[in-house]
Structure formats: structure tokens, C-alpha cells
Amino acid sequence: MDLNDGQIYEMQGSGKNPYKIKNVGGVYSCSCPAWLNQNAPSNARTCKHIRKLRGDAVEEQRLASAGELLPPKPKGAEDKKELPLLQGEPWDEKQDLTGWWMSEKLDGVRAYWDGKQFLSRGYNIYYAPDWFTAGLPDHPLDGELWIARKKFQSATDIAKSQGAPDRWKDLKFLVFDAPDVPGPFEDRVKFLASAAPTWKTTYTSLVEHIACTGNDHVRAELERVTGLGGEGLMLRKPGSHYERVRSSTILKVKKFLDMEVVVTDYEPGEGRHAGRVGALWVRLSTGVKCKVGTGLKDKDRDNPPAKGSIITVKYQELTDDGALRFPVYVGPRPDGHPNAAPPTRKKETFVPVPEPAKIEKVTVAVAPPAPVAVPVTPPKSAEAPKPKSEPKPVPASPPISFGGSTMDTTTKRYFEFVDGSSSKFWEVWTEGTDVVTQWGKIGTPGRETRKEFTDAAKTQKEYDKLVTEKTGKGYSEKPRPA
Template sequence: MADIADGAKLELQGSGSKPYILKNTGGVYSCSCPAWRNQSIAIERRTCKHLRKVRGDAAEDARTGAAASGTGAAPAAKSAGKAKKAGASPDAAEAKEAKEAKDKAPPLLLAHSWETDVDLTDWWMSEKLDGVRAYWDGQRFWSRLGNEFFAPAWFTAGLPDFPLDGELFGGRKRFQRTVSIVRRQDRSDDWKELFFVAFDAPSVDAPFEKRLEHCRKWMEDAKPAYAKWHTHERCKGTPHLREELERVEGLGGEGLMLRKPGSRYEAGRSHTLLKVKSFKDDEARVVGHVAGAGRHKGRLGALEVELRNGKRFSVGTGLSDAEREAPPAIGTVITFRYQELSDDGVPRFPSYVGVRIDAAPFAAAPKAKSKARA
């Protein structure tokens, strides 16, 4: 079967008068047909009959993960098709997909936000890395939702045969570049820009300190070229915490993570792991594109987005010129930062961070109750 080279596009005649445009952008394949555009899943997992015609079913099954699940078709496209035949609403299909995603997700420990109500003296403190969370199962990397990251063999060389929890990290202020690399499915040389930074060993039945020591010893003995352990230090109290937070954020870091001494690894959100940041963040789904004006005329001015509770607002800052030229597609889940919520629950001063490739899909609330513009 033929393929589409990275950065190339191909025209394929459909049933209409205009041909469909098939593209390969950094290992992510797309098609301009409605069947591809209207899937409410991450773009790297979408497929359609036109891509399958060009690349073949085997290549598309391997790329989207359908072969591993035995579906023989893109998971979301197949479930959406079943829902349509059964008369189910799109929201119901999305809710079903979210449940399926939760069922296959690795058992990760997730953090709560620090609300200044806990004395963090003697807790273990580390920088909160602005990368992509990754679970190494001893053979492959998995996202929070259980989607495989296709790392090259040379990147994983030297990693252990036991699970590690960590972050695929490309450096501070490089979140979007990191996302663009890990979402690729061609095991490209771009992975040379990343490291896997391990901060826990979930399968080791021991307190946190011994699990971290297990990570450190493995990394120092095996010396993998593209992996390292994440250093921690004891927090000496709130002044020390504030000082370190200011230092990290001044360097372009995202914030801090605090781990309770002696705590065990547990799946789900736990108050033994707290994140500390000067700003808040959240996820929202893109529901519209607002045209730009002034220097942004002819391209995106702002993203109209919706929270899980139905609140709608616009995000117009934090977007690069390239992102305004090719904005996230409708249905994409994004991360944004903000200062606080208004009295009616709308984020104030929201700023775009990037596309979330490991966010669970969510259905729109029945009715959007408010709207604000950044």
C-alpha cells in the first residue's frame, strides 16, 4: 500500500465534486471528509475510509490501536457508528467512550491541589514537570487513558522490566513540542528531544522513599540514554516552599509536587500527593472558532470553549501565530490557565496552554449558561 510522506498531502476524489485532502503532519494523519472531522476523539486516533483506502486497513489499525483491541476499526468511529444505528445521541456515545477510556487506563496515582490547609514541612518536594504523563509497564509507554505512546526501541533501551511512573519531558516551556512528538506514531528521531523522567515505581510494595531509591538505583546502574530519575528534596516549611515555587516558576517551570513521607502508591486521587502552583488550570472542549481582527485578521482570534458543566467562554491569549493559522479542531480538549473563577463560575483571564492528548472525552452539558470573552 502507498503512504503519505511526513508534511505531504494527497487529493482523493470522493462522492462530491471536490476531492478530499489527506495529510500527514508529524505522523498524525487527517482527512477533510466529514467522517474524519466529526469524530469526537483525539485527532491522532481518527481514521476514515479514505485513509484506509490509501494506507490499508492493517496500517490504520496499527496506527489507531484498533488491531490491539481486536476491533478492526477505529474505536471511536466504530462506537459512534453503533450509537447512530441504535438511535443513541452523540453525547451518549461520548459518555460511553469516556467510560471505556477509564476502564483501560493504567492505575496511576493522581494529585490534589494544595489549599494551604496542610503543613508540608518534611514532605518530599520536586518540580512539577510540564510534559506528558507516561506509565512504563516494563515493555511500553501508556498514557493516562491507556493509549500507547510509540517510542523508538533506542529510546526505551535500558528501561527496567518493572513499571515506572513518570513524565515524557522535553524541557520547560516546550509542552506543545513534547505533545507533538509523543503523539506521533512513526517512532521518529524527534524522540531524541525528550527524556523519560521517572518519579515512582508503582509495583514496589514499600514507602515512597524506598520506591524513589529503587528508581534512582536502577537509573544509575543501567544508565539509559533517554531516562533519568526525578530528584526530590525535603520541604523545610512554607517559606522554603514559597521560595522554591518562585524559583521554579521564574525559570519557566509549572510548579511543585509534594509527596507525603512514608506514603504508599495508590490508584486514583490521593491527598498524599499535592500540586502547588501560583495559577489554576483546567480542561475545556473547543466548540467554536472566533475570527480575528486587527493583526489577527484572516485567522483565529479566539477559541470558544466549554467546560464540563456547560459554561462557555473564549480563550484568546497564549496562542502562537502558528496555532492561530491552524487552530485545534472542534471537539478537541485543551488545557488553559486562569487566575480565578468569577461569581458565575467562568474562568477569569484564561490563557491557552495546549492540546490535551491524554484527556478523557466528555459530553457537552445540556445547556451553556454563560459566556465571556478573554
């Protein structure tokens, strides 16, 4: 069985929670430890769950056609799982940033141009088409693949794709540093400003940095950027050199939202946290579940909040799936609520939030694709581009042979929820013992998830439960759009 581009399939493994198999541009990934811990490019990895889904013969054919292997790691980084890049630390809201260089932090994918290809922080190749990289120099550039504000998920999906070059036309490569150029930050910026026009590339622009006049300037700029839908700011220390480590010479400034959620389960810790809680599984008021692993201190992992208790988390925004993006544990809700856990820590006024393990976003203001001009003024509009076309209706699939049985497909049921600025659709159907859902904003193709069950009775029970949950949240069943 193959997955469509962007489709997710849930398969039960040995643990309590199912593993998620995803196809992004022909590259299959799995959330199981066996796939995640392989020391190979993402397109050259597989696992028993992907093989069970697709079959050994098909998987071997895909692996045989995998793209080029990774180049040797930089000197001194042979034993590291990640590329050694300059990474920032959170601002403590007290340090005086007068004279620092400030730029916008936009949602994108950290990308390192090694002179021949794009590499991720996790040391995977981003398979950009030749026409996208044409004109780029043969020396390293540090930057980010970016589309627009609030388009992080789309940028990630395109960067991870393979064999779908047309999708890259929506991306830009935003350069903010030249790692191998010696000297302070100001010299590296001058080098980029003089070199960029010679690249003659349509899809590359430089980051604009402005001098910070004080902490009030930082806060005012943060309000302006986040008001336009931006993520936050980056501040670079004047005279700083490029260090291939996490450094206090570059600071991240973000705003976060609070939410109260219910603890539903624990995920065991690994490594230093073996034998205690590694993360909390929580449920939002919408019913969506997600994992919170950041912000937990040792005492929280040893004595976690009770299941069913209410805790407070900080997060940046909601993902397309309705989950929390960059959730951080703050503490239990000590307000006398019958389900509130007893307080175990003081509420912090500032919660440092590290970036995800594999992708870091970096601030930028870009010029339109054309010969590069520096400095580049920040974008004035945060409006996302309108979808190019209405989603095409997906006909009910014919019976599929899988695992020696024939799976009948039920008719799709289509629901909509429109309330103020929210305009979403959701549909559900079954394929044998799979429950399939597709959801997203009305007017977009949306995303699809499958969940596998062991028998028809459990499949029907899950199907009925999902329909009841959605109608209870205000979704109304309607005819599928033509």
C-alpha cells in the same frame, strides 16, 4: 490528499465548528467524537473525515501496517478508558506542606513504562525506538517524556509520532515512581536510586525530590521555578503509598494568569451536562478563538454568559498557536463595561485546575543523558535550544487533483511581526477552495492549517479577511526568506 507531518486540515462536519484532522509522525487523528471514542490505539483509529481526505484505499493500507496492539489492561481496570495511575490534586494554599517531598513540575508527556513499552494515560502506545528503551527494566516505571521547559508541544508531537525514530533523540524519560514496588514513597525512591545505575540507559534520569521546610518554602520555590519558565511544583506526602487514583497525597502547585475574553458561542454538553452548555467558545484580543470548559458550575451551564459578553478566565500560558493553555472560567466582568455580563458568582482566589484528559505533566529536575545519578540537580537555564537550521522555503504546489476537480495554487504572501520579544511570521495562500496558512516564530518551520470552503467566492472572502486582520494587527508584508 495526504498531510505533511504536523499539518492540520479543517473539514466541516455536521456541527457548527469544523473538525481538525492532523498528521503527527504518520498517525492521523480527528477531533470528531467518532475518532475520539474508539477503543483502539491512536494509530489504529480512523473515521469518515480522514477517509474522505485520504481515500479508503490509502487508509486501509495505513491501518494494516499499524503497530502492535495494546497489552491486557491491569487487573481491576478492564472496563476503564484510562490507565489507573496516581494523579494529583491542586493545593488549596492553606494546607501545611512541611516535610513533604517537593520537585519541579515540567512540561512533558505522562508516560507509563509497563516493562515492554510506553503507554499513555489514555491507554495508547508511544512508539519509542529500541535504542531509546534499551536497558530499561522489565518492571513498571511511572514518569514523563520531556525535552525542556516550554517545550510541551514538541514533546507531545514526538511522543505521538510513528515511523520517525530520529525525532526521539531530543526526548528524555524522567522517572519519578515505581508503581509495583511496595512500601512508602521513601522506599520506592531508594529502590529507584539503587536500581537506576544498573539500567545503563542514556535517555533515562530520575527526579530529584527535596524536603519542604514550610509553605513559605513552597512559594519561594514556585517563584524561582516559574521565573525560569517552569510550570510549577509537585508535592508528595511523606510515607504515602502508590494509589492508582487521583489522591490528596500528591499535590500540584501552579501559577496562573488572568485574561478578559469575549464569549462567541456555546458547545453543547454531553453525558451529565446533556441539554445545557458544555463549554464556552471565546475570542482573545488577538482574534484567536479557543474553548473554555473547565471551571463552569452547574448554574453557569444552565445560564451561561451571553454571547458578546466579557468574561475573565485563568490560564497557564499561550500555546504555539496563540490559544490559552489550560483555560479556566472565573466569572463575568462586573465592572460596568457595556458588554459586561451581570455577575453570577464571586471571584475565587484559587481555581483548581485539573490536567487535560489524556496527558498530565509531572515535575522533574534532570541530569544530562549519561549513566543515571541520583539525586539530580534542577536545570539552571531555561533557554530553549536554537533551531538547527533555517526553514527551507516551500515552493508553490502544483495543481492537485482532489474530489474530481483541479485546484490551482496561488502565490504565497509572507508577513512578519516584530515587537520587543515577539518575532513571528505568517503566510497565506489558496489551493483551489482551501485557504492555507503557515505561522510561527521567525527562524522556525512553523505550523500549517487548512480550511476548506464550498466555492471560490467564499475562499477568496476568507483569504482577504485573514490578510486584513493580520495587517491590522501590525504584520508587514515582506519578501519570503531564502
